[in-house]
Amino acid sequence: xxxxxxxxxxxxxxxxxxxxxxxxxxxxxxxxxxxxxxxxxxxxxxxxxxxxxxxxxxxxxxxxxxxxxxxxxxxxxxxxxxxxxxxxxxxxxxxxxxxxxxxxxxxxxxxxxxxxxxxxxxxxxxxxxxxxxxxxxxxxxxxxxxxxxxxxxxxxxxxxxxxxxxxxxxxxxxxxxxxxxxxxxxxxxxxxxxxxxxxxxxxxxxxxxxxxxxxxxxxxxxxxxxxxxxxxxxxxxxxxxxxxxxxxxxxxxxxxxxxxxxxxxxxxxxxxxxxxxxxxxxxxxxxxxxxxxxxxxxxxxxxxxxxxxxxxxxxxx
Amino acid sequence: xxxxxxxxxxxxxxxxxxxxxxxxxxxxxxxxxxxxxxxxxxxxxxxxxxxxxxxxxxxxxxxxxxxxxxxxxxxxxxxxxxxxxxxxxxxxxxxxxxxxxxxxxxxxxxxxxxxxxxxxxxxxxxxxxxxxxxxxxxxxxxxxxxxxxxxxxxxxxxxxxxxxxxxxxxxxxxxxxxxxxxxxxxxxxxxxxxxxxxxxxxxxxxxxxxxxxxxxxxxxxxxxxxxxxxxxxxxxxxxxxxxxxxxxxxxxxxxxxxxxxxxxxxxxxxxxxxxxxxxxxxxxxxxxxxxxxxxxxxxxxxxxxxxxxxxxxxxx
Numbered sequence: 001x002x003x004x005x006x007x008x009x010x011x012x013x014x015x016x017x018x019x020x021x022x023x024x025x026x027x028x029x030x031x032x033x034x035x036x037x038x039x040x041x042x043x044x045x046x047x048x049x050x051x052x053x054x055x056x057x058x059x060x061x062x063x064x065x066x067x068x069x070x071x072x073x074x075x076x077x078x079x080x081x082x083x084x085x086x087x088x089x090x091x092x093x094x095x096x097x098x099x100x101x102x103x104x105x106x107x108x109x110x111x112x113x114x115x116x117x118x119x120x121x122x123x124x125x126x127x128x129x130x131x132x133x134x135x136x137x138x139x140x141x142x143x144x145x146x147x148x149x150x151x152x153x154x155x156x157x158x159x160x161x162x163x164x165x166x167x168x169x170x171x172x173x174x175x176x177x178x179x180x181x182x183x184x185x186x187x188x189x190x191x192x193x194x195x196x197x198x199x200x201x202x203x204x205x206x207x208x209x210x211x212x213x214x215x216x217x218x219x220x221x222x223x224x225x226x227x228x229x230x231x232x233x234x235x236x237x238x239x240x241x242x243x244x245x246x247x248x249x250x251x252x253x254x255x256x257x258x259x260x261x262x263x264x265x266x267x268x269x270x271x272x273x274x275x276x277x278x279x280x281x282x283x284x285x286x287x288x289x290x291x292x293x294x295x296x297x298x299x300x301x302x303x304x305x306x307x308x309x310x311x312x313x314x315x316x317x
Numbered sequence: 318x319x320x321x322x323x324x325x326x327x328x329x330x331x332x333x334x335x336x337x338x339x340x341x342x343x344x345x346x347x348x349x350x351x352x353x354x355x356x357x358x359x360x361x362x363x364x365x366x367x368x369x370x371x372x373x374x375x376x377x378x379x380x381x382x383x384x385x386x387x388x389x390x391x392x393x394x395x396x397x398x399x400x401x402x403x404x405x406x407x408x409x410x411x412x413x414x415x416x417x418x419x420x421x422x423x424x425x426x427x428x429x430x431x432x433x434x435x436x437x438x439x440x441x442x443x444x445x446x447x448x449x450x451x452x453x454x455x456x457x458x459x460x461x462x463x464x465x466x467x468x469x470x471x472x473x474x475x476x477x478x479x480x481x482x483x484x485x486x487x488x489x490x491x492x493x494x495x496x497x498x499x500x501x502x503x504x505x506x507x508x509x510x511x512x513x514x515x516x517x518x519x520x521x522x523x524x525x526x527x528x529x530x531x532x533x534x535x536x537x538x539x540x541x542x543x544x545x546x547x548x549x550x551x552x553x554x555x556x557x558x559x560x561x562x563x564x565x566x567x568x569x570x571x572x573x574x575x576x577x578x579x580x581x582x583x584x585x586x587x588x589x590x591x592x593x594x595x596x597x598x599x600x601x602x603x604x605x606x607x608x609x610x611x612x613x614x615x616x617x618x619x620x621x622x623x624x625x626x627x628x629x630x631x632x633x
Contacts (some may be wrong), residue, residue, distance in 0.1 A: 003445060007438035010458040010504060013497050017465070017473050024476050090370025098364050107371055109624060114378050116551075116616045120590045121609045125381045127594065173374050188380070201353075203360030224464075231466030233561040234591060259468045263561050282476070285469045296464035300457070313462030 021286050023249040027056045028279035036283060039065025041245050042261075043267070057274040064280035066287060068247060072161075073291075074256035075248065076236065077229035079165025081173055084229075085222055087169065088176035092218075095177070097206045108178070115174035123238025126167040131159035131239050133255040138162070139252055145198050145228050160254040164240040168232055172225035179224070183217030184210050220302035227295040231288065236260040258288045333631045382613060389610020392603045402571045402584070402604065409593060409601035415573050415607060419488075419584035420557065422574050423567060426492035427556050431499045432549055439507025439545075444533055456505070463501040468561040470498055475565040483582040491567030495556045502552040510544025511537060550627070554619040558612065560587035586612055 028036065031053055045062035052058075059175045091111060095104045139156040147153030195205040226279070241254035242264060248255055262284055269277035396412055403411035438455075446452040474494030484490045507561040514537050522532040540547075568582035569592070575581060593601040 003437040003441035006434045007441035007446070007452075007504075009438060010455045010462065010501070013462055013500060014458040016477065017462075017470070020473050020476050021469070087370050087373060090367045091374060094367035094371050095365070097366050107375075109620070110375055110378060111371075112624065113617065113620050115375065115560065116554050116620050117378075117381065118560070118587055118590075118612050118616065120558075120560045120587045121385070121612055122595050122607065124590050124609055125377070125384065129380060129384065130377070151613055170374065170377055201356050201360045203363045204356065206363075214511060227464045231464070231469075233466060233468040234587075237591070238381050238594075259466045259561070262468045262472065265566060266472070266565050272466070285472045288466050289469050292464050292469075293461050293464055296461055299464075300460060 008158070017289070021289060025279055025283040025286050027058075028064065028276065028283040029236060030054055031056055031058050031276065032280060032283070036064055037070075038067065039063055040067040040247055041065050042068070042280075043245070044220055044272050046271060050274055052160045056276075058276040059272065059274055062276060064277070064283075066258065066284055068243060068245065069256050069258045069261045069284065070287070071247060072164075072240065073230055073257040073259070073288075075161055076164040076168055076240070076255060076257055077226055079161065080168030080229040081222065081226055082169075083165060084169035084172040084176060087219070088173045088221075088225070090182060091173065091177040092184055093206060095181045097210065098203065104231065105202055108181070111174050111177055114170065115178075118234075119171065119232060120234040120238070122167055123235035124169060126159070126163055126235060126239040130166060134162050134166070135159060136149035141254065154250040154252065156219045156252045158241040158252065158254040159239045160241050160243075161248060161251060164236050164255060164257070167235045167239055168229040171232060171235065172229050176218075176221045176225040179221035180214065180218045181220075183214035187213045214300055222303060223295055223299035225298065227292050231259055231292045231296060232257075233259040233263050237256055237263055258284050258291075262288070328430045382617075384411060385606060385609040385613050388606035392607045393610070397604075397607060398588065401573055402589075404600075405571070406596060407598045407601075409596060409598050409604065411600075413458050413582040413586070413589065413604060413611070415571055416586045416589050416608065417611070418573050419567070419570065422488055423492050423495060423563070423583065423585055424553060424556050426488065426578075427495035427499055428549070428553055430493065431496040431503055431552070434496075435500050435503025435552075436507045436545060436549075438504045438537070439511060440533065442504075442508040443511035444529070444537070459501040459504050462497070463505070466561075467498060467559055468564075471562040471565055473497075474562060479566055486566065486568035486582040487577075487579045488567065488574060488581065488583045489578040491583060491585075494562045494566045495559065498559060498562055499552040499556045502555060503548050506548025506551075507541075507545050510541040510548065514540045547623045547627045550619055550623040554616055554623075557619075558587065559616055560591055563588065564591075 041063040042065060043061070043063045045059045048060040048062065050057055051060045095108055095111070099107060133291070135156060135158070139162060143153060143156050184206075191209050191213060192205055195209045200208065236257045237260040240256055240260055242260070243254040243256045244261075262281055266278070266281055269275075269281055272278065338512050340466065398412055399414050399416065400412035401415040402413065442452050442455065446455075471494060474490055474497070478484050478490035478493055479486060482490075518536055518540060519532060522536050523529075527535070563585055567585060569588045570584045571581040572584075574583050586608045590612070593608075594605040596602075
């Protein structure tokens, strides 16, 4: 009986999260309305005067729009998948099909270790090593030779989008690679043998038999990786260069993500006497919760067999 | 290629004679061989690409470990580990004792809250839950919580514990937020570990007249222990690595925790990396490097214990 009660705390925690976020974002929903989703300006307007609209106090001239952070979240996560998915599939193929068992075990350990590295340490490394490398050696070369592709020309400004995307790609790799590897390793031996008997080479067995039979789990793992990238906070804080009130015009602009902006801004929001900036930040939290929840539900539907989830991929005893 | 010249099924006697006269099997004909070689070469190229993929990921990991180990070992000393941080902004000196003690306190408190809830909840899911829709719902809720962004959880902790409960920035607020973060991992892995205990063991216990409670306590939990411990250890690793949920619940403090759980901010290692790496002083940077090194070492130890040590134990 006690254990049933404790098991239900999963509901309790989720319920608590939703209720609290809804209550504290309600004033922002009322005051900012649709402009919250379409405006690129985030300005608490602390020098303005306090006005009361519909019984809710806010600063005159204040504007809270999420578009910069929303677009930054999508762009950085999209770039992360663009880089991370082929990388992860290559690793999964290496671990499950190419490498001998001993080497595969050792490499698996390191890939899973990557999942355990604190995201702030990832970000610190990005800030010290990856960002400077990109801005000095990679971005200028790209701007010089790829200028004819839209958004790839122009001035090199910052670590910004490329560094965020790369760091996020590295963080999604362990999730996608380890789930895909397990799914590929579960391909029935009969199917592989049938392929070999028909004269397929190693790669053709992988390409035509193993990958198709694991494709739902692979799709699910990609969506889970996307969930991780969308919600990632501290690594993006360290390398995105925290854009505010400006949308990226080229590949090399600074960006910001919803999670990163939330982490950086709450303490300065305390100075808003009407608390409207806090409410608006909580509305950002609601948006982020909706995004990550949707993504996780999709992942769950995709990975039906064995219901691998982000909680479970951590442990394969 | 044309298969008719390899063999002709059952009709060997009648008009199939021209094809049977071919003595070189199809797969040994010149065109076929070069085709086969091309297919094998394709496989080799993919293998090389796969190796490059794993190198592309291991290189950053290796660089990360090497750099922080190098810088961390340059800085590390007994005083850096046993004295508290002094100063702020551009004049930071002293050591990390406050952050180390704070992290230890936060993690122990969070684990003390989340382990009983998570493990007993997992026992319910595996052993007592007859209502599959309820347990499916609970699983779903736990998955959503695990996929939730940690800063969103940090906001919830701030709004509920710091503001609504009026605990202020405190060890209690930080630890409770961390325990909610760690809960789904303990909960789900416990259930998985219990489900892996063979039915024959349960049946043997019941056949010998044991009650369900005795069976769970004496046998099932014992067999599932390595799996449960793995989940707990990895959950501790996840809690240890988090920054975002603590920023607005534990805040930070330059002083050693006094033991007060409420109304007293508390330090932790990840904050040092986040904030001190941005400060304009060498003293601050040194502490950020040292803190990164300590965090990476802890994660490494946790992973080795969980994945290598306990995996061996579970096979005995």
